[in-house]
Amino acid sequence: MIEIDERIAITNEERQFEAYCSDCKKMAQMATPKTAGILVDISEREVFRLIERKEIHFIENARVLVCVESLRDRRADSSTTPA
Numbered sequence: 001m002i003e004i005d006e007r008i009a010i011t012n013e014e015r016q017f018e019a020y021c022s023d024c025k026k027m028a029q030m031a032t033p034k035t036a037g038i039l040v041d042i043s044e045r046e047v048f049r050l051i052e053r054k055e056i057h058f059i060e061n062a063r064v065l066v067c068v069e070s071l072r073d074r075r076a077d078s079s080t081t082p083a
């Protein structure tokens, strides 16, 4: 259901990847939930919560990778998050 581009390359920063995000419709920076959480200063658990609510883009391959851009966008918009 989610198209995954196999060309996942490790960037110079550990646990960050470039992968095709089907929601962004472009190559995007991806990170593991743990690293993504560190990047935007939330816990890994919170990242998984956002994944479950589909509030952020993610891909599931051998591992779950979160679209960092969507996470940053969401954070900028966090005041509008419904209760």
Ligand SMILES: [Zn+2]
Pocket (backbone or CB within 6 Å): 021, 022, 023, 024, 025, 028, 057, 067, 069, 070
């Ligand atoms: Zn995305």
